[in-house]
Amino acid sequence: MLKFAIVILNWNGEALLERYLPSVVQYSPGRDIYVVDNASTDGSVSFMQRYYPQVKIIENPTNGGFAKGYNDALPQVDADVYCLLNSDVEVTEGWLEPVELLMEENREAAIVQPKILDLMNKDHFEYAGAAGGYLDMLGYPFCRGRIFQALEEDRGQYNDTREIFWATGACMFIRSEVYKALGGFDELYFAHQEEIDLCWRAQNEGLKVLYTGASEVYHLGGSTLSNMNPKKTFLNFRNSLYSITKNLPRRRAFPLILCRLLLDFVAALRFVFQLKIRHAWAILRAHLSYYRHFRAVYRKRKKKDYLKNYHVITSIVWSHFVHQVDNFNELVKD
Structure with missing residues (x-):
């Protein structure tokens, strides 16, 4: 037991x-x-x-x-x-x-x-x-x-x-x-x-x-940091970049980081249009923090094979915001 x-x-x-x-x-x-x-x-x-x-x-x-x-x-x-x-x-x-x-x-x-x-x-x-x-x-x-x-x-x-x-x-x-x-x-x-x-x-x-x-x-949720807290926005955007850098092979990680740079900029613009300036600033600070800690994060990478397939769809952003999908079972699987 x-x-x-x-x-x-x-x-x-x-x-x-x-x-x-x-x-x-x-x-x-x-x-x-x-x-x-x-x-x-x-x-x-x-x-x-x-x-x-x-x-x-x-x-x-x-x-x-x-x-x-x-x-x-x-x-x-x-x-x-x-x-x-x-x-x-x-x-x-x-x-x-x-x-x-x-x-x-x-x-x-x-x-x-x-x-x-x-x-x-x-x-x-x-x-x-x-x-x-x-x-x-x-x-x-x-x-x-x-x-x-x-x-x-x-x-x-x-x-x-x-x-x-x-x-x-x-x-x-x-x-x-x-x-x-x-x-x-x-x-x-x-x-x-x-x-x-x-x-x-x-x-x-x-x-x-x-x-x-x-x-x-x-x-209950949000008892430490609510979804409306810019610090949570900062941590989520930065830490997501950390995980990509650490856990994907280089041939996939670096193109994805460049893609995320563009997409996160779009997310920041969306916050600006919503007058959530502190959240937009949090995304910028997340990227600056990521670049500052890049070497430390990169040293944590494995030295053997990485997981090959980790996703069930191509883009949750596209599915949700463009096709208005709110239900997991409605997602188109790869």
């Missing part, structure tokens, strides 16, 4: 812990639960010590973001499988058993994601992960159940178990041996899309990322 541990990253999230930790404790009997505190300045630690003495606390000395926060803490967690869980996730009864069974029976399943539903609109998928993540040929991420801001209603259409490209960091199960072999998250990312990079690297090693609709959780 595999030993599972639930590991929740927290930064100044006392209110979130008070609201969502009870469901984790209630519906995860017999499993070790850890809260990793990223140098919070609120009452998070004292709250847990007072009301949840059964929860193990790991206190990081600084707030290194999502990537460094987990990298610093997970070596202290004794488990065969880590469940990396956001502090704004409400779990459901029986949420663990389908994932545990899947990973027990399928040794190739290195990373697994459950169904992610919207806590504020529980019959719809949630932005961060939905029913499993993918990339298009240009490296833009999207999900079954979520294309850009279009969220599908959950009608059971994704109640399957299947291979996906990336699993959300909001609720990700990963074998500890895989996490260690991959070197954990890339701390250059700080936050956002580091889970895409981790899943991409896992697949470049021949491992599988799976989704199961037999397990479901509810995610």
Whole structure:
């Protein structure tokens, strides 16, 4: 039997812990639960010590973001499988058993994601992960159940178990041996899309990322950075370029970076026309930061073969904004 541990990253999230930790404790009997505190300045630690003495606390000395926060803490967690869980996730009864069974029976399943539903609109998928993540040929991420801001209603259409490209960091199960072999998250990312990079690297090693609709959780979303925050725009655009540079062969990576330079410029112009000047500036800063860190990112590249086929469609931008496709099952597969 595999030993599972639930590991929740927290930064100044006392209110979130008070609201969502009870469901984790209630519906995860017999499993070790850890809260990793990223140098919070609120009452998070004292709250847990007072009301949840059964929860193990790991206190990081600084707030290194999502990537460094987990990298610093997970070596202290004794488990065969880590469940990396956001502090704004409400779990459901029986949420663990389908994932545990899947990973027990399928040794190739290195990373697994459950169904992610919207806590504020529980019959719809949630932005961060939905029913499993993918990339298009240009490296833009999207999900079954979520294309850009279009969220599908959950009608059971994704109640399957299947291979996906990336699993959300909001609720990700990963074998500890895989996490260690991959070197954990890339701390250059700080936050956002580091889970895409981790899943991409896992697949470049021949491992599988799976989704199961037999397990479901509810995610609040935007509790760290909302979609309207320019810092999130900056991190998403920059970190996407990081992942392309690291995980594709050079003959594909460099032409794609040039293409993204043009497309990201168009995205910035769109923000300007929408009078979202700070978001347009965030895209420019993302590219400047990428070029500044290019050598450090390039040195992280593998020295052997890369994953050949990683996309299910040519362009999610074209499908969504030109052909008005909002539903994953309406996408034209390559």
